[in-house]
Amino acid sequence: TQSLFSRVEMAPRDPILGLNEQFAADPNPNKVNLGIGVYTDADGKLPLLACVKAAEAQLMQAPKPRGYLPIDGIAAYDKAVQGLVFGANHEAVTSGRIATVQGLGGTGGLKVGADFLKRINPDARVLISDPSWENHRALFEAAGFSVGTYPYYDAAQQGVNFDAMLAALNAASAGTIVVLHACCHNPTGYDISPAQWNQVIATLKARDLVPFLDMAYQGFGEGIAEDGAVIQQFLAAGLDFFVATSFSKSFSLYGERVGALSVVCATKDEAGRVLSQIKRVIRSNYSNPPTHGAQIVATVLSSPELRAQWEQELAGMRERIRAMRSTLVEKLAAAGVKGDLSYITRQKGMFSYSGLSAAQMERLRTEFGVYGVSTGRICVAAINLHNVDYVAKSIAAVMQ
Numbered sequence: 001t002q003s004l005f006s007r008v009e010m011a012p013r014d015p016i017l018g019l020n021e022q023f024a025a026d027p028n029p030n031k032v033n034l035g036i037g038v039y040t041d042a043d044g045k046l047p048l049l050a051c052v053k054a055a056e057a058q059l060m061q062a063p064k065p066r067g068y069l070p071i072d073g074i075a076a077y078d079k080a081v082q083g084l085v086f087g088a089n090h091e092a093v094t095s096g097r098i099a100t101v102q103g104l105g106g107t108g109g110l111k112v113g114a115d116f117l118k119r120i121n122p123d124a125r126v127l128i129s130d131p132s133w134e135n136h137r138a139l140f141e142a143a144g145f146s147v148g149t150y151p152y153y154d155a156a157q158q159g160v161n162f163d164a165m166l167a168a169l170n171a172a173s174a175g176t177i178v179v180l181h182a183c184c185h186n187p188t189g190y191d192i193s194p195a196q197w198n199q200v201i202a203t204l205k206a207r208d209l210v211p212f213l214d215m216a217y218q219g220f221g222e223g224i225a226e227d228g229a230v231i232q233q234f235l236a237a238g239l240d241f242f243v244a245t246s247f248s249k250s251f252s253l254y255g256e257r258v259g260a261l262s263v264v265c266a267t268k269d270e271a272g273r274v275l276s277q278i279k280r281v282i283r284s285n286y287s288n289p290p291t292h293g294a295q296i297v298a299t300v301l302s303s304p305e306l307r308a309q310w311e312q313e314l315a316g317m318r319e320r321i322r323a324m325r326s327t328l329v330e331k332l333a334a335a336g337v338k339g340d341l342s343y344i345t346r347q348k349g350m351f352s353y354s355g356l357s358a359a360q361m362e363r364l365r366t367e368f369g370v371y372g373v374s375t376g377r378i379c380v381a382a383i384n385l386h387n388v389d390y391v392a393k394s395i396a397a398v399m400q
Ligand code: PLP
Pocket: 037, 104, 105, 106, 107, 108, 133, 181, 186, 214, 216, 246, 247, 248, 249, 254, 257, 258, 259
């Protein structure tokens, strides 16, 4: 007799998490992991932010029993998320027309939003950027949608093919769900300008499309407010839209799975009904969220001192990445790489789309132990003064 599992096929390795496994097994003493999107500090260590430590110390002073949270999470957390993402005094927040739920990281927010959309708009198509974070396609397909792309990256221009992007949105049928990176586009690092956002917003509105903003890197581009300005543009346009928030990177709380989903509705009454449906989605997925990470973030965001400390620490991460972009450009030039490398400093957030081919990325891995994604994406947030020379020389070598 055949066992239930005898015909189960081996799934392909996750392209990024799979790289991590390969990296861990590599005996090369010089190896550098530029694959996964994780920020490490000047010494290559994953930081534990001081504001997080302080919040935990505060929470430990009056330890609480761990009952179930409400399905939508800690109320103070959801409120803090709304304040951060939309502005505490914005009419959309004060009038109660935004439904916000605590999520399991940004991924959880995206997944709950996708499942909810499938219930209310089952025949919609989803468009993601070409390229996008790999999980966008997988998540929306897993929710039952057919997923297509809109043009985004322009290799020749080292930027965004904005005209093609806009044309694709203009050609989309009403109700199409459009996944947009609010800032620090992953994987390319190229964002569109505020003026271009206005054009996108006008198109989304005119074509009756459903915007789903993914905000996983607020504060890693220009600053918390600057990166959040796009949300204000959407609010000003009077659109209904979705926002998935992740605090994995901005609080260095990857493993705590802290995120949220917010749905901006036209009225408080609508938001109440939307929230009730989202809670059903959550209930049948994982019932209710975990306590610890969201408690930390709520504590930090609602204390003026800790919040100021967080803003400073986040600025420190942002500035270090920027400094590494400049250093990488200098070192590449010194290693003999010709041509204009300024695109590296123009890119925003944790990643650089290097333009290297899959074969070159493979050589980087096997000959030098420098692990980036086959698409050419490297994580600048994992470069530091100890490894930048080696990284630059290795890249220069595979470019010869
Ligand atoms: N969205 C984008 C664009 C990301 O890059 C990531 C993380 O890599 C996420 C969402 C998910 O973040 P989280 O780890 O909080 O689920």
